[in-house]
Amino acid sequence: MSLTASIAKIFKPNVNPNFWNQTTWAILRVVVGVMMVHNGQDKLADIESFAEAYVAYLGLPFPIFLSYVAAYTELIGAPLVAFGLLTRPAALGLFSTMCVAMYHHVSVAGLSLPYLELSAVYAACFLFFLVNGAGLFSVDALLANWLDATALSARAKQIMRLENAYQASTEKDTADAV
Secondary structure, three states: OOOHHHHHHHHOOOOOOOOHHHHHHHHHHHHHHHHHHHHHHHHHHOOOHHHHHHHHOOOOHHEEEEEEEEHHHHHHHHHHHHHHOOOHHHHHHHHHHHHHHHHHHHHHHHEEEEEEEEHHHHHHHHHHHHHHHOOOOHHHHHHHHHHHHHHHHHHHHHHHHHHHHHHHHHHHHHHHHO
């Protein structure tokens, strides 16, 4: 398998041909991505306070650094999910961030649904996109189609070279026989 084909597999989302399924999938992706951005902005607005109240509270090392990681994961990953570009890696980062948020909520309030609710819904959405990719109406789908076409074109050229080499060898054998 070529490098291009391997990269195409990473980008290739589930492309179920059902138009309404893919449309609602794209709407969910855009809404969740757009709504998530403000969380990163809120963290950056007062990073020290967030680091103390959330990251240090959990006993995690380097609270300021991890707070910046969480904020930039949300600021960069959420628009990537919304556009459907590098969706799986972005969704992995966002899913991980939401798992830490859920752990924090459980640590603070136990299994209180009002505290867990939003981070659990976000986590479930990002897990969905991590597993399934961005869907048919995404930049990832366009890239996967382009990479597949490039890989097919390269394979076709390779087959043509093999056929030409075979024809040249059979013509040489025929000429040598005469």
